[in-house]
Amino acid sequence: MKKWIMTSIGMIWAGLALNMVDIHQAVAQMPSAETDDPHYQYADNKTCGTCHQEKLRDYQSSMMGKTPYDKVFRQFYAAVNAKGEPDGIGFRAFKPNGPSDCASCHTPDVVLDAGHELSLEEAIKRGSKGISCDYCHTIKDVKVIYDPDSKRYDTRLWKMVTRARGNVKRGPLKDAKSPFHGTKFSPIHTRSEFCAACHNNQEHLLSLDTYHVWKQAYDKGVVKQTCQQCHMPVGGKDRRIAIGGPVRPASQIHRHFFHGGHDADMVKKAATMKIETSNDANGLVVKVDVTNSGAGHTFPGAATLRNVLLVVDALDDNGKPLAHVGSKKELLPPLAGMGKTPRDFGGHVGAMFARPFATKTGKTPTGGFNADHVLFDTRIYPRQTAHREFHFAKSASSHGRVRVRLIYRWAFKPLVDKKGWKMDDIVIFDRKLSS
Ligand code: HEC
Ligand code: HEC
Ligand code: HEC
Ligand code: HEC
Ligand code: HEC
Incomplete structure (x- = not known):
């Protein structure tokens, strides 16, 4: 033994x-130059992770760490379903050949090398390592370019990002010493502008507006944190950030899991909900307030496929559903699902918070690439409250029972069904009360 x-x-x-x-x-x-070395080859994440083990574990579990191999991204890009069969839904159905902006944010390394758009196929052929440790930690500066006259951003990556590829790793620490690579304190890494390089996308529409919404709310003092403070939280025990480094206070150690719309705990931090029931001459009135109390941008977030559903049920004492007597505006749209399962809420009493895009011919949902107009924008802005009212017939018995659910979905269910993707609903609230 x-x-x-x-x-x-x-x-x-x-x-x-x-x-x-x-x-x-x-x-x-x-090469150990501090200036940008065009011959520099980015290291694999695993190489960095040999010493930065917690960082690697965190990052491998994140969506950014998975791209460009995230299946949903690839299948929406290629316009194929989960079985790999062409289904006409996605970018390549709209533009069968040639370069596009998709590679810019999903494979930034090789696009910056090229200095212009590439097709994703070409980006992968050129050996992109995706959004890697080494990509982020050799960035020197990011400039947000906004024209107040046209109210448009220039979000071309090679206009925004300056690199300093080489052996010097840039980060938030002023006193880091590594025997294996140079280190340099980099203020841009602690600022939201660092993330803006990819979390804003100016197409015909501003199809991703995460940074834009954050910036407006932050300048007004409505949101007090940076992207990093919410998405790269500090905490836990004092520990080392690398093998060979000193034990540091937890307040200097940033987790790298970048939780967002695919993480139930993160999504649940975004919202609070208040329900009030009353009776008027026509019957039962259910008033629901949903507040974006925890996100630094809209809730749901920017990605054009995300959606949040408010689902309202009212029953009499015998458990029989009360008839809905309000207007059609109190019903969920087809984007909530039109299938036959209990999760298909299209036509059910409730409300949807989302920003679906439509093409010229009215096809929805779609991506920013062929969006002609916004169908509606009911996302909830930071610290704003959405008020909704629902009207039901009088209960035959003296009391009614009300159930209100708030559900987050990272993509519209009709699209998920057509694609054959697997998606669980994130139930943020499921409240039952008697009126
Ligand atoms: C400006 C940077 C940028 C460009 C350009 C871009 N994306 Fe993205 N993409 C993102 C970001 C950031 C997210 C995550 C957004 C969020 O959750 O708010 C994302 C998420 C996605 C998702 C959702 C993935 C999931 O698993 O939920 C799909 C699908 C996608 N992108 C497809 C595309 C396609 C196709 C193109 C090209 C037509 C494209 N993207 C161009 C930055 C970009
Ligand atoms: C052989 C071990 C080792 C490897 C491999 C390694 N590092 Fe480090 N790294 C360290 C040590 C040690 C420190 C200093 C830790 C401290 O001071 O707490 C450090 C510090 C850092 C810092 C902080 C810089 C600052 O000023 O904030 C960054 C960023 C960083 N490394 C990124 C990387 C990246 C990216 C890679 C892969 C290309 C990598 N490291 C590979 C050991 C390593
Ligand atoms: C999307 C860009 C991005 C990627 C990818 C990324 N980092 Fe970071 N990293 C940051 C930012 C930003 C900070 C500073 C956060 C702050 O101070 O607000 C940071 C901080 C660090 C630090 C300094 C110590 C700390 O905890 O703040 C180290 C070391 C580090 N990262 C290593 C890595 C390694 C290793 C990987 C890959 C496994 C990696 N990073 C992937 C953006 C990134
Ligand atoms: C090089 C471009 C790039 C940079 C820089 C970048 N991101 Fe991302 N981010 C993406 C892309 C692309 C995705 C979507 C990946 C996918 O799903 O395939 C994403 C996904 C995310 C997600 C997960 C979204 C979800 O719904 O699960 C979060 C959270 C996130 N990023 C936060 C940040 C923060 C915070 C920063 C700055 C510290 C940052 N990102 C910097 C491109 C970038
Ligand atoms: C006050 C905390 C806070 C700040 C600041 C913040 N976020 Fe978030 N973020 C959240 C919460 C909570 C969620 C989950 C709810 C949601 O998806 O809207 C989230 C979700 C996301 C998502 C996934 C959204 C989706 O539904 O597709 C992305 C991407 C993201 N954040 C990026 C950023 C970026 C980039 C910044 C800075 C410009 C930022 N966040 C600032 C709290 C924050």
């Missing part, structure tokens, strides 16, 4: 030593 343990420890050390040799070789090959 003891011998087995000793052998195992020996093997672990041998393994670590081997990794270290790899690293020394990798680092030795990196």
Whole structure:
């Protein structure tokens, strides 16, 4: 037993030593200039993760860490369903060949090398490593370009981003010393403008407006945090940020999981809900207030497929549904799902918070690439409250029972069904009360 343990420890050390040799070789090959080196080859995330283990674990679980291999992104780009069959839904159905902006944010490294748009197929052929550790930590500056006259941004990546590729890793620490690479304090890494490079997209419409909405709310003091303060939270125990580094206070250590619309705990931080029931001459009135109390931008977020549903049910004492007597505006649109499952809420009493785009011929939902107009924008802006009222017939018994659900979906259900994607609803609230 003891011998087995000793052998195992020996093997672990041998393994670590081997990794270290790899690293020394990798680092030795990196030129150490602080200016941008056009011949520099980005390191793999795994190389950085040998010493920055927590960072690598966090980042591999994130959506940014998965792109461009995230299936939903690829299938929407290629206009194929989950089985890989062409289905006419997505970017390549609109533009079968040639470059596009998709590669810019999903494979930024090779697009910046090129200095112009590439097709995603070409970007992958050129060996893009996606949005990598090394990509982010060799960025020197990001400029947000906005023309107040036309009220339009210029979001072309190569106009916004300046790089300093090389052996110097830039980050938020003023006193970091690594025996393996240079370090440099970089204020841009602590600012929302760093994220703006990709979280704003000016097409015909401003199809992603996360930074834009955040900036307006932040300048007014409505939102007090940066993107990083909410999406790269500090905390936990004091610990090392790298093998070979000192133990640091937790307040200096930023988690890298970038939780967003695919994470139930994160989504639940965004909203609060208040319900009031009363009776008027016609029957039962249910008033619901939904507040964006926790997001630094709209709720739901910018991505054109996200949606939040308010689903309202009213029953009499015997459990029989009360008839809806309000206007059609109190019913959920077809984008809430038109299938036959209990999750298809199209036509059900409720409300949708979303910003679906439509093409010239009225096809919805669609991406920014062929959007002609916004069908409606009912997303809730930071710290704003959406008020909704629903009207039901009088209850035959003296009391009625009301159930109100608030549900988040990262894509419209009709699209998810057509694509054959797997999506769970995130139930933010499920409240039952008697009126
Ligand atoms: C300006 C940068 C930018 C460009 C250009 C861009 N994207 Fe994205 N994409 C993003 C960001 C940022 C997100 C995450 C947005 C969010 O959740 O608010 C995203 C998310 C997505 C998603 C959702 C993925 C998921 O799993 O939920 C799809 C699909 C997608 N993009 C497809 C495309 C396609 C197709 C193109 C080209 C027509 C494109 N994107 C161009 C930045 C960009
Ligand atoms: C062999 C170990 C090792 C490897 C490999 C390594 N690092 Fe580091 N890194 C360190 C150490 C040690 C520190 C300093 C830690 C401290 O001071 O707390 C550090 C610090 C940093 C910092 C902080 C800089 C600052 O001023 O804020 C960044 C960013 C960073 N590394 C990124 C990377 C990236 C990106 C890679 C891959 C290209 C990488 N590291 C590979 C050991 C390593
Ligand atoms: C999307 C860009 C992005 C990617 C990808 C990324 N980082 Fe970071 N990283 C940041 C930003 C921004 C900060 C600073 C956050 C702040 O101070 O507000 C940071 C901070 C750090 C720090 C300084 C210590 C700390 O906790 O603040 C280290 C070390 C680091 N990152 C390593 C890595 C490694 C290793 C990877 C890959 C596994 C990685 N990063 C991937 C953006 C990124
Ligand atoms: C190089 C472009 C780029 C930069 C820089 C960037 N992002 Fe992203 N981000 C993306 C893309 C693309 C996606 C969507 C990936 C996918 O789903 O395929 C994304 C996804 C996300 C998500 C997850 C969305 C979801 O619904 O799950 C969050 C959160 C996020 N980014 C936050 C940030 C923050 C905070 C920063 C700045 C520290 C940042 N990003 C910088 C391109 C970028
Ligand atoms: C006050 C905290 C806070 C700030 C500041 C903040 N976010 Fe968020 N963010 C959230 C919460 C909570 C969610 C989950 C709810 C949602 O999706 O709207 C979220 C969701 C997201 C998503 C996924 C949205 C979706 O539904 O597709 C992205 C991408 C994102 N944030 C990026 C950013 C960027 C970029 C910034 C800075 C410009 C930023 N966030 C600032 C709290 C914040």
